[in-house]
Amino acid sequence: MEYIDSPANKKVKLAAALKQRKQREKTGLFVAEGIRLCEMAAESDWSISYGLLTGQLTSQPRGRDLTEKLSARGVPLYEVPEHIFAKAAGTDTPQGILLVMESKNPSLPSQKAGREKPLYVVMDGVQDPGNAGTIIRTADAVGADGVIMLKGSVDAFADKVVRSTMGSIFHVPVYAGISAAELQAFVQAQDLQLLATALDENAKPHFQQDFTRGTAVVLGNEGNGVSAEVLAMAQKTYIPMYGQAESLNVAMSAAIVLYEALRQRRF
Numbered sequence: 001m002e003y004i005d006s007p008a009n010k011k012v013k014l015a016a017a018l019k020q021r022k023q024r025e026k027t028g029l030f031v032a033e034g035i036r037l038c039e040m041a042a043e044s045d046w047s048i049s050y051g052l053l054t055g056q057l058t059s060q061p062r063g064r065d066l067t068e069k070l071s072a073r074g075v076p077l078y079e080v081p082e083h084i085f086a087k088a089a090g091t092d093t094p095q096g097i098l099l100v101m102e103s104k105n106p107s108l109p110s111q112k113a114g115r116e117k118p119l120y121v122v123m124d125g126v127q128d129p130g131n132a133g134t135i136i137r138t139a140d141a142v143g144a145d146g147v148i149m150l151k152g153s154v155d156a157f158a159d160k161v162v163r164s165t166m167g168s169i170f171h172v173p174v175y176a177g178i179s180a181a182e183l184q185a186f187v188q189a190q191d192l193q194l195l196a197t198a199l200d201e202n203a204k205p206h207f208q209q210d211f212t213r214g215t216a217v218v219l220g221n222e223g224n225g226v227s228a229e230v231l232a233m234a235q236k237t238y239i240p241m242y243g244q245a246e247s248l249n250v251a252m253s254a255a256i257v258l259y260e261a262l263r264q265r266r267f
Helices: 010-017 021-027 035-043 061-072 082-088 129-141 159-164 180-189 250-266
Strands: 029-033 048-053 077-079 097-102 119-124 146-150 174-178 193-197 215-220 235-238
Touching (some): 029 035, 048 061, 048 082, 119 129, 119 250, 129 146, 129 250, 146 180, 174 180, 180 215, 193 250
Parallel strands (some): 193 235
Antiparallel strands (some): 029 097
């Protein structure tokens, strides 16, 4: 394992630069950081360019096991001092390992594939990385067929989004940078009902919707909700509330709606 002792090293500088969206888009790379996330990355079929780690990590049995798995995959690993690792890390209390990985940005399926009645989750302008990552994680938990992120949403490969998915980014397809027109064409081609969460007098409660059909569920921006363009092409649904709360967090709303879909489909 090569030792890097300079913050000017190209590997360190690249990992640090990937905190910026423009660099992620330019290089097609992103960072996965933390022991558990890197363990899941090592078990996935995703391509790993290289890893940076500290001596503290390799002093622990779990850390040694992880480095052995990565080495067995042929991943180049570089040990760095903790103060240099901190420059590349995106967390306040780094766990001593990060992986620079190749991102995946698949195109929406052009033909019907997979399950007969698929379930997709759509993010329309969701901006908070923690919310976006949690929605991807929840989509994975309910067995959704994919997550569609419309233009204007947070970058799926931002470091906090990736960490918030808790590894689900490696399990469920994420289709990013999709336009509203592309979404409309996709749901028509796949024969999906498009449901958008909205507080509207014409909306139906989410538990009155038929989720046994092929479905795409749209969650909107934290402040403004689902865009008018998408609302115009969707059926509106809402989560009933009887207390004084004005609204629910978008990630919480996603969990409630998606688990109703799971209940109808599995129980």
